[in-house]
Amino acid sequence: xxxAAAAExxxxxxxxNRGALLSAGMGGVCFIIFMLVADRLFASGWLxxxxxxxxEPRAIAAEAAHQLLPEFLLVVLRLIPGSGxxxxxxVTLITASIGMAVLHWRLRGRGWSFIGATLAVLxxxxxxxxxxxxxxxxxxxxxxxxxxxxxxxxxxxxxxxxAQSLISxxxxxxxxxLTTPAALYIVIPLLCVLPVxxxxxxxxxxxxxxxxxxxxxxxxAIAGIAVAASTLGEPAGAALQRWFAPMHGVDALVNxxxxxxxxxxxxxxxxxxxxxxxxxVPIGVMPFVHALFGRAEQESLAVAFLVLFTAPLAGALxxxxxxxxxxxxxxxVAMAFAAAWLGARVLSGWERVVVLALLVLGCVLAWQPxxxxxxxxxxxxxxxxxxxxLPPPPSGPETIPFTTANPPNTMRMPxx
Numbered sequence: 001x002x003x004a005a006a007a008e009x010x011x012x013x014x015x016x017n018r019g020a021l022l023s024a025g026m027g028g029v030c031f032i033i034f035m036l037v038a039d040r041l042f043a044s045g046w047l048x049x050x051x052x053x054x055x056e057p058r059a060i061a062a063e064a065a066h067q068l069l070p071e072f073l074l075v076v077l078r079l080i081p082g083s084g085x086x087x088x089x090x091v092t093l094i095t096a097s098i099g100m101a102v103l104h105w106r107l108r109g110r111g112w113s114f115i116g117a118t119l120a121v122l123x124x125x126x127x128x129x130x131x132x133x134x135x136x137x138x139x140x141x142x143x144x145x146x147x148x149x150x151x152x153x154x155x156x157x158x159x160x161x162x163a164q165s166l167i168s169x170x171x172x173x174x175x176x177x178l179t180t181p182a183a184l185y186i187v188i189p190l191l192c193v194l195p196v197x198x199x200x201x202x203x204x205x206x207x208x209x210x211x212x213x214x215x216x217x218x219x220x221a222i223a224g225i226a227v228a229a230s231t232l233g234e235p236a237g238a239a240l241q242r243w244f245a246p247m248h249g250v251d252a253l254v255n256x257x258x259x260x261x262x263x264x265x266x267x268x269x270x271x272x273x274x275x276x277x278x279x280x281v282p283i284g285v286m287p288f289v290h291a292l293f294g295r296a297e298q299e300s301l302a303v304a305f306l307v308l309f310t311a312p313l314a315g316a317l318x319x320x321x322x323x324x325x326x327x328x329x330x331x332x333v334a335m336a337f338a339a340a341w342l343g344a345r346v347l348s349g350w351e352r353v354v355v356l357a358l359l360v361l362g363c364v365l366a367w368q369p370x371x372x373x374x375x376x377x378x379x380x381x382x383x384x385x386x387x388x389x390l391p392p393p394p395s396g397p398e399t400i401p402f403t404t405a406n407p408p409n410t411m412r413m414p415x416x
Contacts, residue, residue: 019105019108019109020105022108022114023102023104026100026104026117026118027102028097029122030096030100030121030122030125031094031097033126034096034125034135035093037131038089040384041135041385044383044385044387046380046383046384047089047136047384048086051089054074054137055074055078055084055085055087067139067178067179067180067181068228069142073091088137089136089137091137092134092135092141093134095134095145096133096134096141099148099339100125103339104117104118104121106343106344107343110346110347111346112352116352116356119356120355120356120359123359123360123362123363124335124339124363126363127335128280128366128367128371128378128382129280129281129328129331129332130335132328132381133332139179139180141332143180143329143332143333143336146172146179147172147186147332147333147336147337148336148337148339148340149168149172149175150169150176150186150190151340151341152340153166153168153172154194155300155340157169158300159300169194170215170217170218173186173190173214173217174217174221175221177218177221178221178224180329181323182318182329184323185314185315185317186314187218188313188314188317189306189313189314193302193305193306256376257374258325258375259319259322263322264319264320265319266316266319266320267316269316270313270315270316271312272327273312276330276331276371277311277312279365279366279368279370279371280334280362280366280371281311281335281362282361282362282365283338283355283362284334285358286338286341286342286351286354287303287304287307287308288304288308289351290345290351291303291304303341307340307341310333311330311331312330314330318330328375328377328378342355
């Protein structure tokens with residue numbers, strides 16, 4: 001290598017490293033924001049009991065079989081000397097901050113100015129969906145990260161069609177299945193559009209082959225759930241039956257406001273979740289705009305469909321089967337898909353302006369009273385953050401208690 005080439009290589013490395021350092025600094029700023037919010041939640045006395053509940057080992061070990069990945073992480077964290085419930089919060093704070101730094105770095109690498117990328121990341125960090133995922137210590141952040149991996153891999157498979165992207169989709173889906181039983185409802189719409197969206201699916205045999213290659217790790221993960229349950233003292237058939245059963249066999253999920261009002265209903269819950277998703281994550285409409293009017297040569301409408309409709313579809317299907325406790329789960333999925341698309345696109349100048357405006361609009365609308373602040377988790381989170389008393393519960397007929405032995409069949413509670 002001659003002197004000029006070596007100097008150019010050093011300059012390129014310096015520019016790359018400098019951009020990474022700036023993005024890392026942006027992650028540090030987001031960490032401070034998340035930490036201040038978490039400190040307020042701690043001071044209110046609401047957050048610590050939530051973390052203690054998550055930290056406690058399950059009374060029945062076999063119940064952990066359908067959430068192997070979070071349970072494994074909890075086991076690892078408990079082995080750390082001096083660790084405790086607050087360790088969960090630290091992990092989610094750091095993970096969310098790293099995610100914001102990576103998004104900032106990807107935006108900068110795709111032509112965004114430093115100010116534009118910074119404003120976009122700050123708008124996402126200040127969104128209550130992101131704040132709730134980062135400051136509650138729940139496994140929702142793990143789900144969002146895996147959904148982001150699925151979206152990025154599917155987008156690459158639709159545009160490039162290499163084997164690596166297909167393998168990445170399969171592994172991410174397997175991780176989702178091992179994280180939450182409700183991941184099944186993310187897999188369903190994804191697999192429906194997979195043969196259509198893949199670049200290399202030129203005929204029916206190739207589509208079937210690619211489909212099987214992608215879904216195989218998920219089938220292995222489901223088999224792993226059965227094997228883990230057997231190892232922990234529960235028959236494999238009983239474990240799978242509980243995994244597909246109403247409420248997933250968890251009595252703590254019964255009679256939540258969302259289930260009382262929407263449980264067993266598909267279309268109403270779909271439109272409600274779609275409205276809330278468009279309020280908090282209006283950037284979900286941009287993939288269609290980019291596909292129809294952008295300059296991308298290999299843009300896929302299947303990717304746009306996934307970004308806009310997967311979250312409300314998955315949430316509505318989970319609600320139909322009584323498998324979703326809180327709608328914030330669907331909002332986290334919507335934000336993960338939108339962030340994955342945003343970080344993978346080279347947008348024109350006017351598209352960046354529209355994206356930034358939509359991100360700010362979503363942040364503003366999600367803080368409005370018309371959003372999902374009447375739901376249990378978001379209502380309590382907002383009350384702890386603001387210091388205001390909890391609003392009264394919705395009025396109406398009492399719901400009939402039920403368990404997995406008594407299938408859900410309750411009187412509908414009117415929405416507040």
